[in-house]
Amino acid sequence: MTDINIIIIDRLGKKHNVLAPLDMSMNIMELIKSYELADDASIGICGGMAMCASCQCYIESTHKLNHKSDEEEAMLSEAFNLKSSSRLSCQIPITKDLKDLIIRIAPEY
Amino acid sequence: MIKSDILIIGAGPVGLFAVFEAGLMKMKCHLIDVLPKPGGQCSEIYPKKPIYDIPAYPEILADGLIDKLMEQCSQFQPGFTLGERAMTIDKQENNSFVVTTDKGTKHLAPIVVIAGGLGSFEPRKPLINNIEKYEGSGLEYFIKDPNKFKNKKVVIAGGGDSALDWAVVLCDIASEVTLVHRRNEFRGALDSVEKVQHLKNLNKINIITPAEVVGLNGNNNLESIIVENSDKSKTQIKTDFFIPLFGLSPKLGPIANWGLEIEKNAIKVNNSLDYQTNIPGIFAIGDVNTYPGKLKLILCGFHEAALMCQSAFKILNPNKKFLLKYTTVSGVKGFDGSHKKAEKAVVKTIS
Numbered sequence: 001m002t003d004i005n006i007i008i009i010d011r012l013g014k015k016h017n018v019l020a021p022l023d024m025s026m027n028i029m030e031l032i033k034s035y036e037l038a039d040d041a042s043i044g045i046c047g048g049m050a051m052c053a054s055c056q057c058y059i060e061s062t063h064k065l066n067h068k069s070d071e072e073e074a075m076l077s078e079a080f081n082l083k084s085s086s087r088l089s090c091q092i093p094i095t096k097d098l099k100d101l102i103i104r105i106a107p108e109y
Numbered sequence: 110m111i112k113s114d115i116l117i118i119g120a121g122p123v124g125l126f127a128v129f130e131a132g133l134m135k136m137k138c139h140l141i142d143v144l145p146k147p148g149g150q151c152s153e154i155y156p157k158k159p160i161y162d163i164p165a166y167p168e169i170l171a172d173g174l175i176d177k178l179m180e181q182c183s184q185f186q187p188g189f190t191l192g193e194r195a196m197t198i199d200k201q202e203n204n205s206f207v208v209t210t211d212k213g214t215k216h217l218a219p220i221v222v223i224a225g226g227l228g229s230f231e232p233r234k235p236l237i238n239n240i241e242k243y244e245g246s247g248l249e250y251f252i253k254d255p256n257k258f259k260n261k262k263v264v265i266a267g268g269g270d271s272a273l274d275w276a277v278v279l280c281d282i283a284s285e286v287t288l289v290h291r292r293n294e295f296r297g298a299l300d301s302v303e304k305v306q307h308l309k310n311l312n313k314i315n316i317i318t319p320a321e322v323v324g325l326n327g328n329n330n331l332e333s334i335i336v337e338n339s340d341k342s343k344t345q346i347k348t349d350f351f352i353p354l355f356g357l358s359p360k361l362g363p364i365a366n367w368g369l370e371i372e373k374n375a376i377k378v379n380n381s382l383d384y385q386t387n388i389p390g391i392f393a394i395g396d397v398n399t400y401p402g403k404l405k406l407i408l409c410g411f412h413e414a415a416l417m418c419q420s421a422f423k424i425l426n427p428n429k430k431f432l433l434k435y436t437t438v439s440g441v442k443g444f445d446g447s448h449k450k451a452e453k454a455v456v457k458t459i460s
Contacts, residue, residue, distance in 0.1 A: 049155055078355050
């Protein structure tokens with residue numbers, strides 16, 4: 001299995017092209033953390049359980065993503081800086097369909 | 110002044126286990142935590158989530174783990190200062206430290222252990238322009254004394270357990286309770302959602318959904334709020350109090366200014382020995398520390414707590430000989446013989 005390219009725009013607006021592994025059952029929040037693209041204590045605070053909104057991101061490409069679970073919908077409804085493109089990055093598993101996905105990390109809150 | 114041998118900042122799982130390890134060595138602990146109850150993240154963020162990597166527990170709920178740790182450490186009678194944030198630390202001439210909280214409570218100890226997790230929890234404030242103007246004069250992020258709202262009009266915003274639970278509690282105390290949430294669905298325990306539904310049916314709670322509080326008005330004190338509905342129309346609601354409950358987010362906070370070496374928002378420690386920081390006598394254990402190879406796991410924090418206690422003992426008792434005692438041999442009070450011990454097996458000849 002090969003890695004795929006994903007584009008992550010950090011909180012300062014800087015664009016990063018990163019390689020995401022398909023065989024590590026990782027999600028986008030974990031990808032951001034593994035490349036240290038956000039302050040460690042500011043993202044993924046709940047560890048990826050959709051129980052905080054610290055990993056909110058905006059999807060900036062037209063990829064078709066997995067559907068939001070009820071838990072994710074509910075947590076997003078309490079998040080700030082919400083947009084229609086908002087997702088919790090911990091709820092997006094990395095799959096080959098995400099090749100060249102563009103996401104922007106939402107402001108820290 | 111509250112005195113102890115070891116002052117622990119943070120009453121999460123690692124802080125609580127440190128109390129036990131210290132207790133085995135007859136060191137008395139006191140804990141400070143900004144949350145009103147022990148447990149840290151385990152109680153605040155994910156109490157009902159199962160944890161699978163606590164040794165010997167194939168599966169345990171986060172709040173269950175805290176109950177067990179409380180049971181284990183309470184035999185050493187730790188003291189607690191809860192609902193207060195550790196603000197400042199002052200080194201005394203005799204090398205002890207005085208830690209003062211935001212309420213002014215002072216704690217004296219020769220050893221300070223920071224077991225602060227990701228930091229102290231602060232309320233997530235909604236993005237309303239003049240929100241700070243009303244903090245303390247009609248706007249509350251925490252409810253400490255529900256009677257403060259007696260016969261007052263209260264608006265709560267949020268869709269999680271704390272918003273639901275407080276709406277239920279306050280509807281018997283306040284003259285009017287309104288709950289505003291961005292969507293029709295609430296994210297809470299079924300029981301809490303049903304209670305709120307029942308109170309709504311009895312007209313004891315007003316529920317405005319999907320809607321958002323977007324403005325606050327009032328001269329000195331809060332007098333009314335502006336609610337924006339999903340069709341962008343706005344309504345003004347008179348109220349005495351506005352309580353936004355959007356959860357808490359951890360911030361390293363005042364500890365960042367204590368002169369400790371910080372790297373990646375965590376406290377650098379000596380991991381080849383005892384997890385001491387750059388200031389002798391101050392240790393950092395659990396998620397709050399960093400060193401090469403650090404793993405933010407509860408079980409790693411437990412290990413760090415045990416090693417920290419060895420060093421703390423040497424600082425407190427510089428000339429005493431000490432040898433590690435096994436609880437299987439010595440029970441939990443090995444030093445004076447008054448220990449809790451395993452029952453003797455029956456020794457009997459089989460004829």
